[in-house]
Every structure is written in structure tokens, then in C-alpha cells.
Amino acid sequence: MAANLSKRELTLAVAVAGIIFLLVNLALLRLVTQSRTRLMSDLETRRQELISLRTFAGDSELWAQRDAWLTAKQPPAENLEGAGVQLLEEIKQLAQQQNVLLEKPDLQGVESNAVATVVPVTLETKSTWPALVDFLRTLQTPERFIVVQSADLRQDPEDKTQMRGKFRIARWFAPSS
Secondary structure (H helix, E strand, C coil), X not given: CHHHCCXXXXXXXXXXXXXXXXXXXXXXHHHHXXXXXXXXXXXXXXXXXXXXXXXXXXXHHHHHHHHHHHHHHCCCCCCHHHHHHHHHHHHHHHHHHCCCEEEEEEECCCEECCCCEEEEEEEEEEECHHHHHHHHHHHXXXXXXXXXXXXXXEECCCCCCCEEEEEEEEEEECCCC
16 A cells, blocks of 8 residues: 555654654653652552551650540530539639620530530620630630630720620530440
8 A cells, every 4th residue: 555655655654653753752741740640649648547547646646645634634424404504603603713704605505426415505795805715815724624625806896995795605515325
């Protein structure tokens, strides 16, 4: 068949075959480069995971101590019906000691998950900034198992020396078995 082609046609056929060969090689090179980039990214992710796991494994004694402390200290979920009222009374006493005015207290329903049984209270506050900071610091000691789950703080528009806050505060009890 090559005998029927003129020299010019043969040159053109070789050029087209060369271009097709070059395009196929470029496509294959692109696929190989993309695969290599993806594999290098996966390798770096695995390296970071390994570093994290080694860090956690090195801290396993610390986490075991913390777990033992938590198991020993976290109060059991016994009288959940009265726990919200008890929490609210405790918050009121601390607020009074720190000169924080409580407004609109509201008891919420009990929530349970794998980590804790949660008894939340929502309320609004009005106080000076230092009084509010002292109130929150006193409220959230590790032994109390009281957590500020959400907070919205704003300066009082009527009195720029006062802060207004909306809080969701909860006590965490040991999870129900």
C-alpha cells in the first residue's frame, strides 16, 4: 500500500501518525501525573494521621488518668426532674455574689447522649464586663460539671457600661447506662 502513495502523501501520513503518537503520549503523561499528585497527597494525609496517632498513643497514660478522674468525679444522673431547678438556684446564687442580674430564666428538657446526660437552662444577664467574667469563671470550674453551651454577648444600648448576655448553661451528669 505504501507503494501506491507518493512521497508527499507518505510524509503527510508519517506526520499524522507522529502527531497521534504524541497526543496519546501526552494524554498518558497527564494521567500518570494526576495519579502521582493524588498519591502524594494521600501519602501526606497518611503521614499526618500517623503523627497524630503517635501523639495520642504517647499521651495514652494522660488520657487514662483523665478518664479515671472523670469517672470518679462526674455526678450520676439521679434526680433529673429536680436537677434543672437545682442548677438554676446554683446559678442564681453565683450571679448574686458576682452582681450579675439574671433575667428570663427558662428550664429546658433533659438531653442524653453517649458522653453525658445534659440538663440545660437558658437565661439572660445584665452586668458589668468584669462581673460577668468573674461569674463565668466561678461557674465553670471542672468539679461543677457546668458548661456554657452557647453565649451571645452585647453591650447594653441604653447603658454602655453594662453587658447583656444570652446564655445556654448546662450541667453534665454521667451518661445513663
